[in-house]
Amino acid sequence: MASPTVNVARYSALVFGIIYGIVHQNTLQAKYDENKATKAQARRAHLIEEARTAYAKKKAEDAAGVSKKGESLVTDPEAPNFDLEKLISSWADAKV
Numbered sequence: 001m002a003s004p005t006v007n008v009a010r011y012s013a014l015v016f017g018i019i020y021g022i023v024h025q026n027t028l029q030a031k032y033d034e035n036k037a038t039k040a041q042a043r044r045a046h047l048i049e050e051a052r053t054a055y056a057k058k059k060a061e062d063a064a065g066v067s068k069k070g071e072s073l074v075t076d077p078e079a080p081n082f083d084l085e086k087l088i089s090s091w092a093d094a095k096v
Contacts (some may be wrong), residue, residue, distance in 0.1 A: 002010075062075075073090055074082045 004015060006036075073086055075087060077084075
């Protein structure tokens with residue numbers, strides 16, 4: 001049998017190792033969670049920026065009277081090059 005001093009040293013090392021492991025795991029988990037939250041926030045910001053640019057582009061196209069297909073479809077009935085047939089056919093194509 002081992003002496004009581006050796007047993008105290010063994011169990012002290014065991015308890016210290018378990019406590020160190022728990023604290024270290026909590027530290028690593030906190031860093032991981034913070035990194036994950038930062039990445040999610042950056043991704044949301046990137047998606048919002050993409051949506052803003054797409055909306056601005058769509059708004060500019062709508063203001064210019066250009067359709068989504070890139071054709072020169074004029075939707076303003078008071079414009080000199082307005083064509084009602086093209087407008088109606090574009091609506092029919094969009095619904096199909």
